[in-house]
Amino acid sequence: MDYSFDFEKIYNDYWEKLTAFSLKMTQDEQLAQNVVQDVFIDLWERREEISIASVENYLFRAVKNQIFKSYRNEKFDKTILEDKFENYLIENLSTIESDLTDKIYALLDTLPEKRKEILLMNKLQDMNIDQIASELDLSKQTVKNQISSALKQLRHGLKEFTFLFM
Structure with a gap:
């Protein structure tokens, strides 16, 4: 399978949605972009090891977890992010x-x-x-x-x- 083609398609299909999602959760443009970049780097590095049933679910979960990880390292209260994530889910039912x-x-x-x-x-x-x-x-x-x-x-x-x- 040509992973670079699949990766390019996945990247093109999802980077904008993921960045918007990350920005909505973090309210920090630099952090939002870094989180999405880290998720895609991880995806690329693990492309031959992982099997993904739903790319969209995987990517959104990965972004959410990466944000939590980033804030956990800063001892941030994640309940604020959970509320923002719930709001995002409710606001974006059509894309789920x-x-x-x-x-x-x-x-x-x-x-x-x-x-x-x-x-x-x-x-x-x-x-x-x-x-x-x-x-x-x-x-x-x-x-x-x-x-x-x-x-x-x-x-x-x-x-x-x-x-x-x-």
Whole structure:
């Protein structure tokens, strides 16, 4: 198999998406570019050793793990990045593998109606906690609790896709 051709195609297909993803998670352009570069270098160096079922899943997971590794070395609180990653997943459902998308929609349907409404208002309509609380006549704390509970429920329901949340 001609790995250089495959690598070039993979690189051309994914470098822009991965850099945008990395930048969204890190908010640091230099770090984002370095992370993506490190992932592609690792992929190239290990090209004959690894077998990848889904290139996209592998690359996004590798970028996420590389960011965590970078921040872990700096003793950074990774919960901030996990929140950003959850937001990215929700914002980019259309680019995620269809099995995962189907599972997320199924899990959304299992949420209590009010919790689902609050989560969708926050993540899909980009409304902040104050706006949601005002619109639904709820306390800010209730809105925060509902968003947190919804994300925990989704996280729990997506255990079979744990490679995304490592």
